[in-house]
Amino acid sequence: MSEEDKVTRMIILGPAAQVSQSQVVGELHMLELPLTIKSTCYGAVVHGKEEDVLTAIREIRKLDPANIFTKDRGFPPGDPRRCRAKRGGAREGFHQLEKEFELLGFVGEALEWPEPVEIKKHGKISPEDFKKIAEECEK
Amino acid sequence: MKIAIFPPNSLILADLVERKGHEPLVLQKEIRKKVTDPEIDSPPFNITEEEPIKGLKYAAIEVPSGIRGRMAIFGPLIEAAEAAIIMEDAPFGFGCIGCARTNELCMYFLRKQGIPVLELHYPETREETMEVVNQINAFLDGLEAKDDPKGGD
Numbered sequence: 121m122s123e124e125d126k127v128t129r130m131i132i133l134g135p136a137a138q139v140s141q142s143q144v145v146g147e148l149h150m151l152e153l154p155l156t157i158k159s160t161c162y163g164a165v166v167h168g169k170e171e172d173v174l175t176a177i178r179e180i181r182k183l184d185p186a187n188i189f190t191k192d193r194g195f196p197p198g199d200p201r202r203c204r205a206k207r208g209g210a211r212e213g214f215h216q217l218e219k220e221f222e223l224l225g226f227v228g229e230a231l232e233w234p235e236p237v238e239i240k241k242h243g244k245i246s247p248e249d250f251k252k253i254a255e256e257c258e259k
Numbered sequence: 260m261k262i263a264i265f266p267p268n269s270l271i272l273a274d275l276v277e278r279k280g281h282e283p284l285v286l287q288k289e290i291r292k293k294v295t296d297p298e299i300d301s302p303p304f305n306i307t308e309e310e311p312i313k314g315l316k317y318a319a320i321e322v323p324s325g326i327r328g329r330m331a332i333f334g335p336l337i338e339a340a341e342a343a344i345i346m347e348d349a350p351f352g353f354g355c356i357g358c359a360r361t362n363e364l365c366m367y368f369l370r371k372q373g374i375p376v377l378e379l380h381y382p383e384t385r386e387e388t389m390e391v392v393n394q395i396n397a398f399l400d401g402l403e404a405k406d407d408p409k410g411g412d
Binding site: 126127128130132189190191192193194195196199201213216217219220223224226227229230231234235236237238239240 | 270290294393
């Protein structure tokens, strides 16, 4: 099988996850699938045939369904064009992951205990209040 | 169903779509085709001069080549979409969506496709996130119902 037919998936643990990265990697190895498995700070990266990767994802999600998230990755693990070990600095995509990670706890909560929510819309400030604020700032 | 998401590399959107049994049309799949092609092996380049030419299908010749190059990758995803979820105002850290004009063009094409589209704002608080997740799940459930009007398996 050529490298072109293989897929890479990132497994990301939410902040409320009941499993650790090492547990996830251990479980992935226990599946005995022909995959490349890499432990990372956010979870793990798996690389291999699409059906094996999807099986691994399905099985690993069972550990904590609401707090294990997965995402496709274009570049294979350790690719010199992206790997931090070769380039230095944050990997492309890291800052996005960091930003989305901030919300993963809430997403996990919404998946586990869905509830209707009411969002407060910020109203317009009255000219009197605005005048007061401006006067306070001038002091 | 094939669901286009915007930002096309969003972890939250792709994951929620997949949880409901649909296929998210993510950018990484298109990028994978480019970076694992043995003909393109010179980092950091992963597109060739062919892409701005292919992008002419989506944008005029006067449009900067950067937009046309990006559209050559985004375009096939938009064309394959059977429904779309657009999340506006995503933070700038979202890598490939750093080009505002490409984003506008992508959203324009998605809206013009005549497919069901769910439009959201990037959530910042717990309540907003809960609401976004509820809306996405309701939208995806609605698509399933449309897909299978009898409601059976």
